[in-house]
Amino acid sequence: MCGIVGITAGRDVSRDLIAGLKALEYRGYDSAGLAIIAEHGMDRRRAKGKVRDLQERLEQQPLAGPIGIAHTRWATHGVPSEVNAHPHVSGDGLSVVHNGIIENHDELRAELKTVGFEFHSQTDTEVIAHLIEHYLNAGDDLLKAVQRATQRLHGAYAIVAMSKREPERLVGARRGSPLVLGLSDDENYLASDIHALLPLTRRFVYLAEGDVVTIQSDGVQVFDADGVAVERPVKESSFSLDAVERGEYRHYMLKEIHEQPQSVADTLEGRIANGKVMPGIFGSGADELLAKVRQVQIIACGTSFHAGLVARYWIEALAGIPCHAEIASEFRYRQPVVADDTLFVTISQSGETADTLAALRMAKERSYLARLAVCNVPESSLVRESDMVLMTRAGPEIGVASTKAFSTQLTALALLAVQLAKTRGLSEERHARCVADLESLPGLIREALELNDAIKQMAESFVDKQHALFLGRGTHFPIALEGALKLKEISYIHAEGYPAGELKHGPLALVDETMPVVAVAPNDALLDKLKSNMEEVRARGGQLFLFVDRSIRHGMGEGHVLELPPCGEIAAPVVFNVPLQLLAYHVAVLRGTDVDQPRNLAKSVTVE
Ligand code: G6P
Secondary structure, eight states, X not given: XXXXXXXXXXXXXXXXXXXXXXXXXXXXXXXXXXXXXXXXXXXXXXXXXXXXXXXXXXXXXXXXXXXXXEEEEOOSSSOSSTTTSSOEEETTTEEEEEEEEETTHHHXXXXXXXXXXXXXXSOSHHHHHHHHHHHHHXXXXXXXXXXXXXXXXXXXXXXXXXXXXXXXXXXXXXXXXXXXXXXXXSOEEEESSGGGGTTTOSEEEEOOTTOEEEEETTEXXXXXXXXXXXXXXXXXXXXXXXXXXXXXXXXXXXXXXHTHHHHHHHHHTTTEETTEEOTTTTOTTHHHHXXXXXXXXXXXXXXXXXXXXXXXXXXXXXXXXXXXXXXXXXXXTSOOOOOTTEEEEEEESSSOOHHHHHHHHHHHTTTOSEEXXXXXXXXXXXXXXXXXXXXXXXXXXXXXXXXXXXXXXXXXXXXXXXXXXXXXXXXXXXXXXXXXXXXXXXXXXXXXXXXXXXXXXXXXXXXXXXXXXXXXXXXXXXXXXXXXXXXXXXXXXXXXXXXXXXXXXXXXXXXXXXXXEEEEEOSXXXXXXXXXXXXXXXXXXXXXXXXXXXXXXXXXXXXXXXXXXXXXXXXXXXXXXXXXXXXXXXXXXXXTOOSSSOTTOOSSOOOO
16 A cells, blocks of 8 residues: 655755665555755655655655655556655645545535646546645644644545645654554655665654644654644664565565574564463463453454454354454444453454444444454554554565465464463364464474475466365365465456355366366365365366375375364464465466566555
């Protein structure tokens, strides 16, 4: 999704604006631009495509100055084009960058046209630029104009505005989309996330909903939604720059797949010991609250939703508590009936996904027992707005296709299932087995990663395919869904995940010699059922690609078979997912797609 960078300093900021945009490329975008106030006034450069296209434009027509704003756009209103790229301008010196969606833009556009403003783009953002200029023309200073303009906006926004009339400051505002303030001794910054600013500072202020901030090179001032000056806490970030660099790997996605043994170990660090899940890992007082839970409602989007689907099986099997998992964009528009003592759980890598956040806000108005977030980004909106939090500790995930975030979510959710089960009479022996399973994960994932070369070879069979089916049963049904999602996201092959038992209710009609069918076969209670489904595929000439527990390899028949180490019930879905990540990765590389930034997709979906 869109990215914002703003810098005010006593030196040329153009290079750092571009560097900031590059650090935000991972969010997904289709055009980029920047505006700078130089001696002769405000000027901007924009380009459709990548930040490097913008950079080329800047080389041809340089722009330099001590204050500027920059943006990567992910189209919502209006096609990806230079005309629709940000910054948008008004008058001869006001420019604005914006993330989010303004829902009442039509109404505001009509109003602004009647007072003489002309529109040049199809974006909702241009409305904000003209609205601010309108208030500046009426005599407001930039801060006041932004405060008044934002009061008129319905929807979600993070904006930064800059005006030639006040060439020393930037004014930012947020509601519904994140905006972070970066502090330094003699320069200050604004950005949509800290990655853009890590080379410049480690000191950040996470702005609250409705905040408006004014920054100059020598100072900052934050105002809350009522316009009252407030102090927000300054946080020191411990992110290392290495964590956001690709190192020896060709793609971030490959790096992140290989980081999984360590990320999962980090998720478990300090949370299990002596064969037990430690008390208090959900925060003080949380264990008592969790003991009261009689139902669980999980809400998430995309890959995080698939983690929730796996957790549903675990929570019901281990704790005996009814659990539902639902996609946030569906849940938030339902009228859910909340059973007594229901725990509301959100799962999100970014903690900023618009639908998940909206679902959490809706849940706050209903009678849930408590709201727990399983999240990877400290200080994200989801974390700040939840009652309880379990951080997944995957570290920064840059590839749009989520990999290590998913493994760590599963690991964290397994801790939740065990914690809930502990209060429901989980036997010592089963508790110890679950913990042993969790402890085995880093080693088992490492073994799964050793299949890399064999999977690379297997990937060649997919390169010319148009479609693929992924099958699994039980906790491996969501793994089939996730395998299909990975393949479609980055290779653009149409792929569907199915519970293997549903094969004969539809997808079997698609199976012939041209249809690759991928199945995950751990050694669990559903194995025999899965084997029958494999025979149904073979009988129709379908090409089978099997990932099987090596202890049951013999009974699996012919096909392309790769063996995985035997895994316990909790470890299996986490481990069997790894070869599917590698498969998607290698198919995408062979097809020459943009692995880390697949077309049309975004990392952090901050709009509905
Ligand atoms: C986007 C990303 C996915 C992610 C989903 C949910 O679609 O591309 O990788 O799974 O959003 O994001 P979240 O940050 O809430 O986990």
